[in-house]
Amino acid sequence: MILFIIRRLVMTVFLLILVSMITFAIFFLVPRLAGQSAYQLAAQYVGRNPIPSEIRAVEVKLGLNAPLYLQYGRYLKGIVFGVHYSNGTDVSYCPFPCFGYSFRNQQPVWPQLISDAPVTLSLAIGAAVLWLTGGVAIGVLSALRRGTFFDRFSMGVALAGVSLPVFFTGLISLELFSYKWPIFPNVHYVAITSNPLLWARNLVLPWITLAFLYAALYARLTRAGMLETMGEDYIRTARAKGLPERVVVVKHGLRAALTPIVTIFGLDLGLLLGGAILTETTFSLPGLGQFTILAIQNQDLPEILGVVMLASFFIVIANLVVDILYAVVDPRVRH
Amino acid sequence: MARWPRDAASPERGEGVTTEAAQAAAARPANTGHSGTLLEVQDLRIHFPTDDGLVKAVDGLTFTLDRGRTLGIVGESGSGKSVTSLGILGLHRGSSARITGEIWLDGENLVAADSDRVRQLRGSKMAMIFQDPLSALHPYYTVGQQISEAYLIHNKVGKKAALQHAIDLLNRVGIPQPATRVNDYPHQFSGGMRQRAMIAMALSCDPELLIADEPTTALDVTVQAQILDLISDLQEEYGSAVIIITHDLGVVAELADDVLVMYAGRSAEYGTAEDIFDRPGHPYTWGLLGSMPRLSAARTERLMPIKGTPPSLINVPPGCPFHPRCGYTGLTSGLSDTEVPELREVAPGHLVACHLSAGQQRQIWAEQIKVKL
Numbered sequence: 001m002i003l004f005i006i007r008r009l010v011m012t013v014f015l016l017i018l019v020s021m022i023t024f025a026i027f028f029l030v031p032r033l034a035g036q037s038a039y040q041l042a043a044q045y046v047g048r049n050p051i052p053s054e055i056r057a058v059e060v061k062l063g064l065n066a067p068l069y070l071q072y073g074r075y076l077k078g079i080v081f082g083v084h085y086s087n088g089t090d091v092s093y094c095p096f097p098c099f100g101y102s103f104r105n106q107q108p109v110w111p112q113l114i115s116d117a118p119v120t121l122s123l124a125i126g127a128a129v130l131w132l133t134g135g136v137a138i139g140v141l142s143a144l145r146r147g148t149f150f151d152r153f154s155m156g157v158a159l160a161g162v163s164l165p166v167f168f169t170g171l172i173s174l175e176l177f178s179y180k181w182p183i184f185p186n187v188h189y190v191a192i193t194s195n196p197l198l199w200a201r202n203l204v205l206p207w208i209t210l211a212f213l214y215a216a217l218y219a220r221l222t223r224a225g226m227l228e229t230m231g232e233d234y235i236r237t238a239r240a241k242g243l244p245e246r247v248v249v250v251k252h253g254l255r256a257a258l259t260p261i262v263t264i265f266g267l268d269l270g271l272l273l274g275g276a277i278l279t280e281t282t283f284s285l286p287g288l289g290q291f292t293i294l295a296i297q298n299q300d301l302p303e304i305l306g307v308v309m310l311a312s313f314f315i316v317i318a319n320l321v322v323d324i325l326y327a328v329v330d331p332r333v334r335h
Numbered sequence: 336m337a338r339w340p341r342d343a344a345s346p347e348r349g350e351g352v353t354t355e356a357a358q359a360a361a362a363r364p365a366n367t368g369h370s371g372t373l374l375e376v377q378d379l380r381i382h383f384p385t386d387d388g389l390v391k392a393v394d395g396l397t398f399t400l401d402r403g404r405t406l407g408i409v410g411e412s413g414s415g416k417s418v419t420s421l422g423i424l425g426l427h428r429g430s431s432a433r434i435t436g437e438i439w440l441d442g443e444n445l446v447a448a449d450s451d452r453v454r455q456l457r458g459s460k461m462a463m464i465f466q467d468p469l470s471a472l473h474p475y476y477t478v479g480q481q482i483s484e485a486y487l488i489h490n491k492v493g494k495k496a497a498l499q500h501a502i503d504l505l506n507r508v509g510i511p512q513p514a515t516r517v518n519d520y521p522h523q524f525s526g527g528m529r530q531r532a533m534i535a536m537a538l539s540c541d542p543e544l545l546i547a548d549e550p551t552t553a554l555d556v557t558v559q560a561q562i563l564d565l566i567s568d569l570q571e572e573y574g575s576a577v578i579i580i581t582h583d584l585g586v587v588a589e590l591a592d593d594v595l596v597m598y599a600g601r602s603a604e605y606g607t608a609e610d611i612f613d614r615p616g617h618p619y620t621w622g623l624l625g626s627m628p629r630l631s632a633a634r635t636e637r638l639m640p641i642k643g644t645p646p647s648l649i650n651v652p653p654g655c656p657f658h659p660r661c662g663y664t665g666l667t668s669g670l671s672d673t674e675v676p677e678l679r680e681v682a683p684g685h686l687v688a689c690h691l692s693a694g695q696q697r698q699i700w701a702e703q704i705k706v707k708l
Contacts, residue, residue, distance in 0.1 A: 232470065233470035234474070238473070240462065241458040332520070
């Protein structure tokens with residue numbers, strides 16, 4: 001088992017390096033292949049309506065005329081040690097871990113990411129708890145009561161949940177529960193460190209909105225999984241042993257049905273941690289999703305590069321966790 | 336049919352009965368010892384409503400099983416063998432199945448008993464060995480966990496004691512190094528070992544009734560013999576009554592004291608193994624025996640398969656369900672097309688559901704069938 005984890009960790013490190021190469025290539029190699037000069041490329045790092053001297057400065061600072069492998073080396077060095085961007089007269093310092101320097105905002109990208117990440121983390125994890133428990137519970141009950149009113153009703157709601165976009169359900173919930181009946185008035189992000197109660201209260205609507213979408217998906221997945229496993233021979237064996245039905249369902253049925261759910265859950269959570277763009281925008285939560293939107297609107301390439309790296313990091317780590325969980329859940333993977 | 340106990344509740348039952356089985360059945364309510372009837376199935380019907388119609392998987396089945404005896408239930412696929420065994424264990428509860436009739440296990444009617452009572456009996460008083468041990472064992476739990484699970488449910492013991500019990504059982508069923516193998520998962524076992532583990536699981540609460548549903552079908556031939564030996568050894572040791580469900584007459588010949596031949600959800604013939612193999616009375620049984628390859632036969636001799644296919648259980652042919660495939664309907668003056676044959680006793684303890692007279696059966700068997708086998 002430990003060997004398995006070590007093997008996965010080594011592979012993950014390689015995967016992260018590969019991801020950084022590909023991301024770097026997208027931002028630095030592709031424009032070059034498309035025939036952009038270093039000056040044109042530098043222009044994109046400065047923001048909108050730059051003056052030529054600014055662009056020149058960035059071109060020199062980033063070393064855009066150097067060979068690509070040197071640029072990549074410098075980029076990696078920045079992540080590990082930090083880097084000084086200098087054009088002789090003016091020095092911009094980007095400390096460890098340097099995931100890029102926004103020349104537009106005159107500051108490194110990493111601290112911004114760090115300050116926005118807790119918002120996304122709060123949103124994603126809270127919603128994940130809700131949708132996992134809710135979705136799985138509804139899925140199991142639906143499978144056990146297959147064909148009843150409960151099954152049809154909850155699957156109908158689930159269909160709506162999957163189909164309705166977050167900005168629709170989010171705005172409706174805001175309209176209803178924040179304005180018409182102000183149960184959750186004045187929804188804005190409050191750090192958990194400053195006021196945990198307010199933090200939770202203000203996140204209830206975003207949590208439910210986001211969880212509704214995913215719970216619907218998970219309810220359907222769980223229902224399908226349970227219907228399949230409850231028909232397996234080992235369920236009949238469990239019943240033949242004289243186990244109470246509750247034990248048969250939970251210990252034997254759900255346990256087996258959960259394996260694919262765990263996989264998808266890890267990936268969904270990893271994806272969300274990189275920024276829940278729609279939900280964050282709908283509820284004006286200053287998380288990584290908002291950060292991404294702003295970076296794109298401002299054409300701030302270092303910021304985009306940084307957030308892409310962070311998001312891919314989350315997804316790779318989520319994959320690692322899923323792989324390990326898989327081995328924990330399914331002994332056949334372990335041996 | 337008069338001699339076959341029909342109504343377990345009626346006080347006259349057993350009157351004028353001459354067969355041993357029925358006599359034992361009559362004494363059943365008072366019987367708590369280790370002899371006499373353990374299981375008595377009366378006019379059992381298990382029907383499944385489907386979109387295409389009512390599937391009469393079991394339709395009026397009656398048999399008894401004494402303690403310490405082995406009953407072989409044989410028949411083609413779809414003859415209702417497995418449905419019967421699952422019905423005895425009460426595993427159709429919660430499904431759409433409609434079950435009528437009576438299943439008496441040691442003085443308790445399982446059809447009428449409430450679900451919780453049947454659940455308590457499952458795994459403790461009656462246990463089952465399934466056909467494919469790989470799919471019948473849970474892939475996520477160790478063999479030890481799965482064996483001790485049943486023991487924990489039915490006995491007030493700790494986890495440690497239950498695991499020790501599982502190790503003892505694995506040792507008893509012939510798993511080498513049981514103390515370490517108990518922590519293995521099913522996929523780490525070979526096919527034969529899995530079936531041994533399955534048997535250990537079934538034996539964990541020392542059941543009085545053990546049902547083995549095609550216990551060797553999924554196994555290699557060499558392993559099959561070992562498993563059959565194991566089952567008969569354990570039966571002697573534990574004194575359980577055993578039902579072996581199979582389509583393999585070789586298995587029946589090896590293990591069974593009594594044989595029940597099922598066709599279209601009913602019993603076609605019931606008797607001792609000698610009755611069935613040496614003087615069978617039902618044309619269907621003749622067909623089964625004729626379909627069995629024998630080493631003693633010359634290689635030029637062809638097998639004699641039964642013509643046609645088993646009937647649909649939704650539209651069972653009127654009259655004798657076997658008549659469309661039977662070669663002797665001409666001798667019954669049309670009776671087999673219209674009337675369902677009842678089980679008749681052709682010799683003490685030997686019952687046949689056929690319109691042919693006992694004399695005709697004996698004659699055809701001796702003159703036309705036996706000589707060709």
